[in-house]
Amino acid sequence: MTLFFLLLLVHLVADFYIQRKIWIECKIKHKEKSLGLFKHVLSHFALNAIVLFPFLGLSPLFFGALFTIVLTHYAIDIWKTYQGFYLQSFLIDQSAHVLILALVCAYIAQPDVAQWHAVLSEFTKIHHLIVLAIFLFAWKPLSLIIQLILSGYTEQMHASENAAQSAQQNKGGLTNAGEWIGILERYLVIIFVMLGQFAGVGFLLAAKSVFRFGDMRRQQDRKLTEYIMLGTLFSVTFAILLGLLARYAIGAIDATGTL
Template identity: 35%
Template sequence: MILFLKLLLAHIIGDFCFQPDQWVADKRRYKYRSKKLYAHLLIHAIALAIVLGFDPRYLWGFLIILTSHYLLDLAKLYIEKDRHAIWYFSIDQFLHVTLLAIVAYAYEPFFLSFSGLITGPVLLFVTALALAVFVPAVVIRMLIAQWSPETREMPEASLVKAGRFIGILERLFVFIFIITHHWEAVGFLLAAKSIFRFGDLRQGKDRKLTEYVLIGTLLSFGSAILIALAYLYLLPLTIN
């Protein structure tokens, strides 16, 4: 397991710490002819050599990782599309990490045990988190649908599905803040949203839209708070 973590650290250093956006753009433009692609591989090689302590025992693993990394990056450069970039990125990273795990296992076999993972507290946390993050969006949308205002904003004036993601993130943060007993952070989050969101609405002089957003925000925060408090109340009951 330690070897896998070392390989993962080298991967993070090479793929995220020392890969500027300009390198990514150059790789996308020139593909296999990009000098930045080979500079990227060199950084990976250096990071791998360092974390492996320049130990010759790991030579084959070193070569397999570098070769597979090159081939995966090259394949991604030729098949990825901007429209689904996040999916190509996720698949690419999954394959990289999987190969690292295979190489690490070949040298030092390790096993992941999930026995005892599904306990009462864990189930309660996962259930409460899913309830706080996803369920209120549907309920709130139905509750305030009757007040949905006509807006004069152009479609391009707002990011696609931005409101949904903002709601998910704010409820996630509120839930985490409360179960970790940081109520002041909830107030800061609400104040920050008020400054950025309600300020624009006030300047737009659209009172109905402002009230609509305010109701939705209060319901979103309120639901996350109630679910977090329920989680804290039920948590002692799940601990044997």
């Protein structure tokens, strides 16, 4: 189980933090011949090798697991470039990657990893890995999911943007401030839920409403009001579910000694 979460963390870091926007654009344009795709797969190769080596050494199982993960990732990403950037293809893509990691870990579960686990037990407790995975997912992956869910409404917002541009030209928001507000909001909600402080979630929503609704009333734009409310509700709902998932997983470990 420890190996699976380490590989999952590698996947999240390589897919959403190391991968650059220019690589993604190159993949979309050149598909399987893309240099960006090669760089992306190379980053997965390096990070997965670092994680797998202490568990398996330079054994046939090591090379089999490494090339299975990397080559399937390459194939899945090629498929993704032909599907377009939609919620359904994104979820299928990510689910397939995680499933491959789970199957690889299930196959190599027989080798003795007790010694390596003992060395890293103080640094890679399963509780810590679960929380880290939850927080990594709540940042960019969840932001992308919410963006895809709201994509239809975003088009409606753009349709009326020109009409309101002259009235709002001096009232623009801070660059990327909305994105950071959403990220911090989800992190706080997850922390409150994991601590069992559900009142803190209510306080956070109330505090945000005081500022948001005053701003939305001044703009007198019903579409913008509904759009912001939808984004906030999706963000908070997903954050609550992630917090509950983390509490359940950690509680199950504490109760049974295993996940």
